[in-house]
Amino acid sequence: MARAGRSLVVCAVSAVIMIVVSADHAQGLGVNWGTMASHPLHPTIVVNLLKDNGIKKVKLFDADDWTVSSLAGSGIEVMVAIPNDQLNKLASSYNHAKDWVKENVTKHLRDNGGVDIRYVGVGNEPFLSSYNGSFLKPTFPALKNVQKALNKAGVGDKIKATIPLNADIYDSSSNTPSDGNFRDDIRDLMIQIVRFLNDNKSPFMVNIYPFLSLYQNSNFPQEFAFFDGSKTINDKNTQYDNVFDANHDTLVWSLRKAGVPDLKILVGEVGWPTDGDKNANVGLAKKFYDGLLKKLAKNKGTPLRPGRIETYLFSLLDEDIKSVAPGHFERHWGIFRYDGQPKFAMDFTGQGQDKMLVVAKGVQYLEKKWCVLGSDVKNMSAVGSEVNYACSMSDCTSLGPGTSCGELNEKQTASYAFNMYFQMNDQSVEACDFSGMAKIVTQNASHGNCLFPIQIESCAERLGFRSAVTVVAGALLSLFMFM
Numbered sequence: 467m468a469r470a471g472r473s474l475v476v477c478a479v480s481a482v483i484m485i486v487v488s489a490d491h492a493q494g495l496g497v498n499w500g501t502m503a504s505h506p507l508h509p510t511i512v513v514n515l516l517k518d519n520g521i522k523k524v525k526l527f528d529a530d531d532w533t534v535s536s537l538a539g540s541g542i543e544v545m546v547a548i549p550n551d552q553l554n555k556l557a558s559s560y561n562h563a564k565d566w567v568k569e570n571v572t573k574h575l576r577d578n579g580g581v582d583i584r585y586v587g588v589g590n591e592p593f594l595s596s597y598n599g600s601f602l603k604p605t606f607p608a609l610k611n612v613q614k615a616l617n618k619a620g621v622g623d624k625i626k627a628t629i630p631l632n633a634d635i636y637d638s639s640s641n642t643p644s645d646g647n648f649r650d651d652i653r654d655l656m657i658q659i660v661r662f663l664n665d666n667k668s669p670f671m672v673n674i675y676p677f678l679s680l681y682q683n684s685n686f687p688q689e690f691a692f693f694d695g696s697k698t699i700n701d702k703n704t705q706y707d708n709v710f711d712a713n714h715d716t717l718v719w720s721l722r723k724a725g726v727p728d729l730k731i732l733v734g735e736v737g738w739p740t741d742g743d744k745n746a747n748v749g750l751a752k753k754f755y756d757g758l759l760k761k762l763a764k765n766k767g768t769p770l771r772p773g774r775i776e777t778y779l780f781s782l783l784d785e786d787i788k789s790v791a792p793g794h795f796e797r798h799w800g801i802f803r804y805d806g807q808p809k810f811a812m813d814f815t816g817q818g819q820d821k822m823l824v825v826a827k828g829v830q831y832l833e834k835k836w837c838v839l840g841s842d843v844k845n846m847s848a849v850g851s852e853v854n855y856a857c858s859m860s861d862c863t864s865l866g867p868g869t870s871c872g873e874l875n876e877k878q879t880a881s882y883a884f885n886m887y888f889q890m891n892d893q894s895v896e897a898c899d900f901s902g903m904a905k906i907v908t909q910n911a912s913h914g915n916c917l918f919p920i921q922i923e924s925c926a927e928r929l930g931f932r933s934a935v936t937v938v939a940g941a942l943l944s945l946f947m948f949m
């Protein structure tokens with residue numbers, strides 16, 4: 467998914483270090499770990515969550531030092547990445563690429579048992595049509611500079627640079643994969659890129675979203691988004707019974723036409739959101755993942771590429787400050803909620819067993835307090851602007867037609883918005899006023915399937931947190947000196 471900008475690096479400070487028994491299943495399955503959350507989980511908690519659930523590969527969207535360091539010695543394979551806004555710098559200077567590799571790759575290979583870095587993602591879906599060509603120029607030069615720097619550092623055989631690309635780089639609007647080819651406006655560039663990847667034995671990374679096929683086209687046959695074989699298309703005597711395979715093989719055809727028929731393909735993102743749209747819910751997400759995981763476990767591949775497909779699920783956790791430009795569902799891609807609670811039963815082994823994933827351990831919640839509309843508020847015309855304000859400063863993407871909180875009445879909706887703002891602001895008393903119309907309660911304000919969440923423990927801006935620790939340590943030191 468496209469991501470713009472970057473969150474403040476914040477954290478819950480009360481991580482508990484735990485001994486973890488790692489389950490040995492989920493062969494080859496990876497997940498995307500995005501951190502655009504107002505209250506991100508502590509990286510140590512996340513790494514334990516990955517290990518507890520037998521997840522062996524993780525794809526990141528940057529190379530944040532703290533996140534990457536937390537993966538040292540975990541045995542988890544890692545993809546670090548360069549955000550789009552850094553592409554120009556890396557494209558224009560090989561020296562900068564060398565510095566990037568030194569600071570964000572080679573340093574981590576040594577420290578504390580080492581981080582098992584396998585890939586460097588150069589940009590994130592930089593050729594999306596909606597970017598209007600903003601990243602067309604720097605991406606390929608940046609790719610070349612980074613791979614050259616990796617080679618120069620002596621790690622280029624094991625660590626490959628690639629570009630995570632959205633499936634919109636090829637024309638998949640037609641239903642037959644054999645018609646596939648790279649988009650006209652980028653075809654020449656794509657041909658150069660895929661030949662470079664091929665020469666370097668680097669994989670092609672593509673993000674495939676059956677959910678978006680459905681979201682963007684209401685005539686899209688819903689059953690083709692899943693894996694139950696109830697709709698089939700015929701392409702030159704090859705049968706396709708799901709859009710994932712059809713989309714993947716549209717890429718295979720595009721690569722054939724570009725002269726690199728055997729270039730390895732990784733699926734960098736695939737998943738289904740659980741809220742924020744009428745087709746984004748736990749029922750359809752479970753159905754999608756059940757089908758996908760069964761398919762992946764069989765290592766059957768697609769009609770044109772039989773065998774194992776290295777795949778990264780999108781995504782690990784919900785991210786409540788992601789841009790909602792593509793749609794409100796953007797903040798609900800997690801197979802876990804913001805707090806590391808699994809949303810539905812899911813079996814990574816593909817046996818279709820109805821069991822919940824292992825929940826994140828050591829998460830500290832704020833108090834059981836909610837902010838709601840006062841029951842004595844009668845004049846609802848004054849409430850609207852307060853609700854708009856609360857929503858603009860927090861996350862109301864669970865409100866709206868067909869969403870988990872879409873059935874709330876006007877007063878309940880106001881309470882929902884007030885609570886989201888209150889939790890976003892760490893339950894500060896000042897954040898539950900709204901011209902005197904709101905009040906703090908200790909009774910769970912949730913309604914049916916609509917969860918009124920409690921945020922997780924106080925997040926400190928990372929550098930601020932570090933200096934606070936230094937101050938406390940300093941204070942303790944001076945205390946000891948007087949004892």
Ligand SMILES: *[C@@H]1O[C@H](CO)[C@@H](O)[C@H](O)[C@H]1NC(C)=O
Pocket residue numbers: 528529530531547565566569570
């Ligand atoms: C390493 O990655 C981090 C996080 O993405 C970035 O802020 C930093 O500028 C990078 N280092 C260099 C030398 O470019």
Ligand SMILES: *[C@@H]1O[C@H](CO)[C@@H](O)[C@H](O)[C@H]1NC(C)=O
Pocket residue numbers: 596597598600
């Ligand atoms: C791309 O162009 C459209 C239409 O001109 C505009 O609305 C949009 O903001 C542009 N996007 C970017 C990333 O520049």
Ligand SMILES: *[C@@H]1O[C@H](CO)[C@@H](O)[C@H](O)[C@H]1NC(C)=O
Pocket residue numbers: 845847848
């Ligand atoms: C209700 O609130 C609106 C907007 O704040 C205000 O203009 C109106 O006078 C209020 N009505 C009453 C009866 O207080």
Ligand SMILES: *[C@@H]1O[C@H](CO)[C@@H](O)[C@H](O)[C@H]1NC(C)=O
Pocket residue numbers: 834910911912913914917920
């Ligand atoms: C509040 O109630 C909902 C169910 O309506 C439940 O899922 C949630 O865990 C409860 N929250 C707390 C903090 O107890």
